[in-house]
Amino acid sequence: MKNKLVCHLIANYPDFDQSLKIAEALASGGAESIEVQFPFSDPSADGPYILKACDEALKAGFTVDKGFSLVESIIKKTKLDVYIMSYANILLTMGIEKFVKKSKASGVKGLIIPDLTLNNDDGLLNSGRKYGISIIPVLTLTTPLKRVDEILFREPEYIYAVLRKGITGKSTIITEENITFLKYLSGKKAKILGGFGINSRDQVKALTPHLYASVAGTVFVKKIDEGGEDILPDLKTMVKELTTDEL
Amino acid sequence: MKYKEYFGEFGGRYVAEVLRPSLDALEKEFLNIMDDEDFWTEYERLSEDFTGRPTPFLFAENATKKIGGAAIYIKLEGLANTGAHKINNALGQVLLAKRMGKKRIIAETGAGQHGVATAAACAKLGLPCTIYMGEVDIKRQRPNLFLMELYSAEVVPVSFGSRTLKDAVNAALMDWAGSFEDTHYLIGSALGPSPYPGMVKTFQSVIGKEVESKIYELNIDVEAMIACVGGGSNAIGFFSPFLEKDSPRLIGVEAGGTGIGEGEHASRMTGQGQKGIIQGYKSLFLANKDGQVLPTHSISAGLDYPGIGPELAHYGETGRIEYTSATDSEAVEALKFFAKNEGILFALESAHAGAKAIQLAADMPKDKAVIINMSGRGDKDIFITAKLLTPDKWINFMRNEVSEYEK
Numbered sequence: 138m139k140n141k142l143v144c145h146l147i148a149n150y151p152d153f154d155q156s157l158k159i160a161e162a163l164a165s166g167g168a169e170s171i172e173v174q175f176p177f178s179d180p181s182a183d184g185p186y187i188l189k190a191c192d193e194a195l196k197a198g199f200t201v202d203k204g205f206s207l208v209e210s211i212i213k214k215t216k217l218d219v220y221i222m223s224y225a226n227i228l229l230t231m232g233i234e235k236f237v238k239k240s241k242a243s244g245v246k247g248l249i250i251p252d253l254t255l256n257n258d259d260g261l262l263n264s265g266r267k268y269g270i271s272i273i274p275v276l277t278l279t280t281p282l283k284r285v286d287e288i289l290f291r292e293p294e295y296i297y298a299v300l301r302k303g304i305t306g307k308s309t310i311i312t313e314e315n316i317t318f319l320k321y322l323s324g325k326k327a328k329i330l331g332g333f334g335i336n337s338r339d340q341v342k343a344l345t346p347h348l349y350a351s352v353a354g355t356v357f358v359k360k361i362d363e364g365g366e367d368i369l370p371d372l373k374t375m376v377k378e379l380t381t382d383e384l
Numbered sequence: 385m386k387y388k389e390y391f392g393e394f395g396g397r398y399v400a401e402v403l404r405p406s407l408d409a410l411e412k413e414f415l416n417i418m419d420d421e422d423f424w425t426e427y428e429r430l431s432e433d434f435t436g437r438p439t440p441f442l443f444a445e446n447a448t449k450k451i452g453g454a455a456i457y458i459k460l461e462g463l464a465n466t467g468a469h470k471i472n473n474a475l476g477q478v479l480l481a482k483r484m485g486k487k488r489i490i491a492e493t494g495a496g497q498h499g500v501a502t503a504a505a506c507a508k509l510g511l512p513c514t515i516y517m518g519e520v521d522i523k524r525q526r527p528n529l530f531l532m533e534l535y536s537a538e539v540v541p542v543s544f545g546s547r548t549l550k551d552a553v554n555a556a557l558m559d560w561a562g563s564f565e566d567t568h569y570l571i572g573s574a575l576g577p578s579p580y581p582g583m584v585k586t587f588q589s590v591i592g593k594e595v596e597s598k599i600y601e602l603n604i605d606v607e608a609m610i611a612c613v614g615g616g617s618n619a620i621g622f623f624s625p626f627l628e629k630d631s632p633r634l635i636g637v638e639a640g641g642t643g644i645g646e647g648e649h650a651s652r653m654t655g656q657g658q659k660g661i662i663q664g665y666k667s668l669f670l671a672n673k674d675g676q677v678l679p680t681h682s683i684s685a686g687l688d689y690p691g692i693g694p695e696l697a698h699y700g701e702t703g704r705i706e707y708t709s710a711t712d713s714e715a716v717e718a719l720k721f722f723a724k725n726e727g728i729l730f731a732l733e734s735a736h737a738g739a740k741a742i743q744l745a746a747d748m749p750k751d752k753a754v755i756i757n758m759s760g761r762g763d764k765d766i767f768i769t770a771k772l773l774t775p776d777k778w779i780n781f782m783r784n785e786v787s788e789y790e791k
């Protein structure tokens with residue numbers, strides 16, 4: 138048996154070609170789908186490793202245009218579903234509707250934009266509906282249930298559940314609180330993605346019954362940070378190890 | 385609603401869900417204290433005894449004569465305890481945090497003025513505080529770092545991004561996302577997600593109210609009020625009683641830096657500011673065509689920030705507030721001018737307002753008045769100004785200090 142894992146990577150980190158190879162390595166290890174983060178100069182919901190990687194991706198010349206070509210190449214090479222994760226300003230600057238339209242044209246499945254939330258999204262949800270792109274809300278353990286219900290009322294196809302308080306990159310412990318929260322969510326229609334601080338097979342295994350898929354990112358960024366071509370087979374192995382039920 | 389969430393299309397609360405509950409709670413408590421007499425009685429008592437309010441309102445007679453135009457008045461906000469207007473907001477928010485039962489304060493700082501004000505207010509009111517400060521700023525602001533630590537604040541270096549003020553805001557937001565249950569984030573300017581812009585304005589509006597009563601008392605015919613604009617807290621507080629009136633002219637002065645090229649200034653309203661959503665609010669920002677924030681420059685660290693408070697951006701678009709900019713060297717000239725002629729030492733930030741006032745007053749009739757908000761005093765800047773104005777003497781002094789120490 139295999140546990141589903143969405144693998145998160147940062148566009149243009151460490152550079153364009155390598156980030157494409159990283160996506161292929163993650164795919165060959167058995168990633169369920171790929172989440173590509175478009176780096177932003179002032180992210181407010183990333184842990185320190187992702188932050189540093191985004192800084193470097195920007196220094197290495199990331200542009201939104203490059204981001205879309207990367208996404209297109211990833212889709213072409215891996216045939217996997219791809220989601221874009223980024224921040225409000227990247228969308229607003231291009232024009233929110235235009236960004237959504239471009240995502241659709243590039244074959245993107247959905248968008249995860251943590252700082253554009255229900256009733257504060259400048260039309261993102263509507264554009265998503267118009268062009269057939271999933272707008273994936275990001276919920277946390279501390280989101281009041283009333284708000285959760287409000288968000289679910291819009292019938293998102295997916296929801297992203299952050300399984301940790303805060304964003305400082307420490308490991309997430311799967312607590313009773315997490316499971317209760319996930320149970321509440323799983324009573325609803327949306328497919329649940331869960332992540333933040335996922336780095337072990339045991340976590341993925343524990344979460345699998347409650348989720349559509351787990352999401353892991355920082356764990357790969359740490360590996361990529363070590364550098365070199367030979368990280369690619371390592372990444373593949375990591376995905377394998379995270380997703381297999383029995384070793 | 386007694387405060388606004390949006391100002392035209394600017395403002396709002398563009399934060400990840402993780403921060404929403406804490407902003408909701410803050411908004412609720414803020415609305416509660418707005419008409420809570422006990423709160424304001426305590427705030428006013430501390431403003432008098434601790435901050436030193438009301439701050440003086442000076443007729444700059446020598447400067448006026450020398451320039452030969454409109455009468456120049458200066459609101460000496462920099463004479464407040466800790467040397468700048470920042471204390472008005474710090475005090476208000478620490479009191480609010482205590483009422484909310486918070487056990488810890490976090491804040492960002494650029495130059496260190498807001499950090500110093502926060503650390504002092506926390507020392508006075510007995511809450512521990514952590515101040516985030518970019519590594520670049522730590523290097524150039526050692527004196528303020530020393531003061532914060534003396535007030536027993538913990539200063540945490542921020543090592544990502546451009547390692548300046550905006551990154552310190554990001555670091556504080558990240559801390560808060562995990563700590564909001566017992567921690568209050570004390571933002572230092574009239575920006576960020578609602579309710580911050582409205583709340584900071586409320587605490588800074590004391591500046592404008594004192595000015596307004598002086599205008600009546602002295603019966604002066606004010607043509608223009610002039611303030612420097614970083615994030616915009618001193619300006620919005622100073623302008624607050626007049627925003628809904630047609631007069632006087634309200635003039636915001638941004639950092640013109642060393643030129644109009646990318647990274648040479650921090651002029652959002654007079655430069656190439658574009659619409660953006662950054663750090664939780666929609667406003668005008670200096671960013672590239674992809675929306676990535678651009679580097680900024682100003683001789684004054686307090687104006688060296690890529691965004692502007694949403695209400696100030698809005699009044700810029702409606703035309704109620706006029707924007708202009710002063711360069712680094714114009715600010716330094718104004719600093720010298722007021723020091724020499726008035727015995728008043730402007731902070732470099734405030735000297736930007738002083739510089740524009742000198743130019744404007746010259747073209748105005750004598751029976752009119754202009755009022756400058758001196759948001760801070762310039763003692764904090766001597767490591768910049770002394771090095772600039774008397775380099776040899778200053779470097780000699782520093783050498784001496786070091787060799788004395790090494791003996």
Ligand SMILES: Cc1ncc(COP(=O)(O)O)c(C=O)c1O
Pocket residue numbers: 467468469470494495496497498572573574612613614615616617618619685686687731733734759760761
């Ligand atoms: C003396 C002084 N004036 C002005 C500013 C700029 O901030 P604001 O525009 O919020 O008043 C600062 C910020 O550090 C300051 O220290």
